[in-house]
Amino acid sequence: MSEEWFAVLPDSDAALAAERMLRPLTSSVVDHASGRPWLMGHWRTGTVLVAEAGASKVAVVGQCLTTATTLRMALGKIRSVDEAETVTDKVPGCFTLVASVNGRVRVQGTLAAVRRVFRARIGDAVVAADRAEVLAHLVSDGWDEAWVALRLTLLAQPYPFQETTPWRAVRAVPADHWLRLDPDGTAVERRRWTPPEAVLPLREGAVVLREALLSAVEARTSTHRTVSTDLSGGMDSTSVAFLATRSPVELVTYRWAEHDSGNDDAEYAQRAATALPHARHQVDSLQDVAPMFGGLAPGGTADREEPFAWVRSRARIEHIARSMARAGSLMHLTGHGGDELFRPGYRRLHDLVRHSCAEGVRQTRAYRAMARWPLPALLRELTDSSGPARELARAARSLEKQPPAAHVPYLGWGVAPLRMPPWATRHALAATRDLLRRTATGPVTPLAPTRGQHEALLLARIAGVNVAQADRISTAHGVHLAAPYLDDAVLHAALAVRLQERDTPWHFKPLLATAMRGLVPGPLLDRTTKGNFNADFYVGLRRHRADMVALFDDSELARHKLIDPAVVRGVLLQPHPTTTLLARMDGTFATEMWLRAIRAPRAGHMAPPATT
Structure with missing residues (x-):
């Protein structure tokens, strides 16, 4: 997979199955203080800023105005992942915060969903990632037909589906919540704002x-x-x-x-x-x-x-x-x-x-x-x-x-x-x-x-x-x-x-x-x-x-019986004195292009996830 991405694993043997599945896809790894894999993925040098204080670690992924030294000083003052947000509370920018403290893990994105957090159960543990597609590839459970059909209604998914995912087994953590990964493989979402x-x-x-x-x-x-x-x-x-x-x-x-x-x-x-x-x-x-x-x-x-x-x-x-x-x-x-x-x-x-x-x-x-x-x-x-x-x-x-x-x-x-x-x-x-x-x-x-x-x-x-x-x-x-x-x-x-x-x-x-x-x-x-x-x-x-x-002409949406391609072609070919009707096609264009993309073989070593 050529794009940058990362997955977050809990600090326990419950994550062994996820680790084994991620290894062939991974070019970079950051370990928990215990030595178990914590962050696994593919990113460029300098993208992930990591600080360590005793048995605690924190990682900041994205655009931010801070240093490892500043993070380390703040990290030394906290005792649980519940307090981990204070490490970056005054740090400007747009980034994902990941913390590992006393065997528990915290993952949170941004309030406007620019940096998102997704979750899925892999083997015996819930695993988090910043890309839904990564988790979808691992669970191979396909996409939700009703989700795609709903997307035909508007340019973007309507409320309250705006932060959901098209993948059946992958859940998006709400932007105003953070995700806690526990050693027993379970996970809890908590409101942070x-x-x-x-x-x-x-x-x-x-x-x-x-x-x-x-x-x-x-x-x-x-x-x-x-x-x-x-x-x-x-x-x-x-x-x-x-x-x-x-x-x-x-x-x-x-x-x-x-x-x-x-x-x-x-x-x-x-x-x-x-x-x-x-x-x-x-x-x-x-x-x-x-x-x-x-x-x-x-x-x-x-x-x-x-x-x-x-x-x-x-x-x-x-x-x-x-x-x-x-x-x-x-x-x-x-x-x-x-x-x-x-x-x-x-x-x-x-x-x-x-x-x-x-x-x-x-x-x-x-x-x-x-x-x-x-x-x-x-x-x-x-x-x-x-x-x-x-x-x-x-x-x-x-x-x-x-x-x-x-x-x-x-x-x-x-x-x-x-x-x-x-x-x-x-x-x-x-x-x-x-x-x-x-x-x-x-x-x-x-x-x-x-x-x-x-x-x-x-x-x-x-x-x-x-x-x-x-x-x-x-x-x-x-x-x-x-x-x-x-x-x-x-x-x-x-x-x-x-x-x-x-x-x-x-x-x-x-x-x-x-x-x-x-x-x-x-x-x-x-x-x-x-x-x-x-x-x-x-x-x-x-x-x-x-x-x-x-x-x-060879529509994926039509293959799944979600659109009538003859009607689509008629709309595209007719005169449009206003942009109103054609503008309604944005959701259709987007879903058609997406379905074609996930069906096509990916360049690199990550195969496309399963379809319905």
Whole structure:
């Protein structure tokens, strides 16, 4: 297996079966203090930072701002894995923490799911890993057909499935939990974080956010001579670029030209570039940039972990990575996560009308005027008090309905109302409906008590899963991808600010703009528009339509009776005056590419996991 990965074993003989199975796949091993294997996998030198104090060990895997000496000093003060989080409590960055203390093991990822933890029983012990595919290969139990069918409904898996895996015998540890591996081979998941109350005033919260963002960017720039960033013209990437210049690095910025003449990203990106005279600015022309939908031909590559939600942009991710590698960068910083934290959506209105009625009504009126929401539909959403389980049950009954019109508001617990696309089969519909109904019968706990906080966390975790996959794609071309907005400290800081001030109808991303005052030129923070990429969508469609059609000539989804390929081809070949219907195909593209990837022989010594 050429990609980097690691597995974590408990400190006992219960892990012997897992050790034997992992040995042929492993190039690196770190032992427990007992001498038994602790971390096994494949990673480059310098990726895993290990510290030891007596019989205790801690490993940090990922991007962080700390040293082995600092870790060792903190590790010497703890007595159990329950306290192990204190070793890295103030360490900025995005990393997995693994600790081995007194025969027990702790594994935890990040709150936004950029760094994830998976678990599966191998022989007599539960084993953890940072890649679900690794564990799926070991247990050889195949993928879940209902999970794949559900993925046809949306760009990413809907709540509460956003952090589940397509592999039947592999479970994802929730991002706000940590996993304890015990010597007897059992495992326990424990909560490690709860969302903060959104009580900080804007200016006070912006100070905390500013410091968190400064540290998050420094965690990436401190060990590199050359760092690259996106500079699209949007506030998120622009802020990251200016933060990066505060470190003694050579900065390279990247943007691509847009086909849409009405997109004013170019104007704001040029203003930002002018204010960054010491950086190297690369702008790819319309002829040089990889179009949307590139790589969707039979034989195209795909991440084997799970279907990739940003599938239509995969070729662009690869193109940027190659370009930045040629420019000398090993680390590329993006603004992903900014929209999720600072302008997530409208669910907070459901909370505001209950807890700050006057302000809630004021903001709701303003948003309704801008979005032209029908009053009956808006009142229905505002007065709905259903929990997430009841909403899932309703979704199971509505799967065959047409999606609501774009101007109809949705303030529920998910990303959007769930609808099966017209090319899904009756078999896919039945599998999805059964999965939703089964899930609705059990407890479905929201990510936070209020819908506004729940929405921000849900979107951040979905983004985190996508960033992790994009990072693997980028790293294959020599450049790590980093999203500072999705670091734990940044996420916590953003969620602590009052809902009515974090985002408003009258100011664009007021929390981020306030936090960046004095670091980013004011005119760049006062932008009120956001770029549109519909023209890029149509250019990619024209250039790659034949490849997209060919992808379904011998469809894996059709082979498993989940789609009707004739309907898919009809949709692809028909005119599209709007992007609405074709945009619904992203989940179908992603699952088709994934199924083809896991069926194909892997280059290297790890065979593909079993299928259904």
